[in-house]
Amino acid sequence: MRTFLIIYHFDINLLDQIADLRSQHQRYIQKHKNLIQYGGVFSSVENISTGIIITILAKDCKAVVEFVKNDPYFPLYENYIISNFEQKIPIQNEA
Numbered sequence: 001m002r003t004f005l006i007i008y009h010f011d012i013n014l015l016d017q018i019a020d021l022r023s024q025h026q027r028y029i030q031k032h033k034n035l036i037q038y039g040g041v042f043s044s045v046e047n048i049s050t051g052i053i054i055t056i057l058a059k060d061c062k063a064v065v066e067f068v069k070n071d072p073y074f075p076l077y078e079n080y081i082i083s084n085f086e087q088k089i090p091i092q093n094e095a
Helices: 012-031 061-070
Strands: 002-010 036-043 049-058 077-084
Touching: 002 012, 002 061, 012 049, 049 061, 061 077
Parallel strands: none
Antiparallel strands: 002 049, 002 077, 036 049
């Protein structure tokens, strides 16, 4: 398994639909919590949610794309980026 970083950007014209899909999205995330290392929401300086960041374990990029496309929030994303991810900070196993 490899670690991938997913950066999602919401379509700002569809932000009003987030609340309608939130419970479905949360169930989806909960279902995959064994693969998700961490995640969170990022916001504009006006404190408006503009995207999500998740690191996830997967066998390959194809599996990550499948994860992204099956997310109930998928229709709300303007775009997303998938990258290989290697944690550097904090240093692992540092005494």
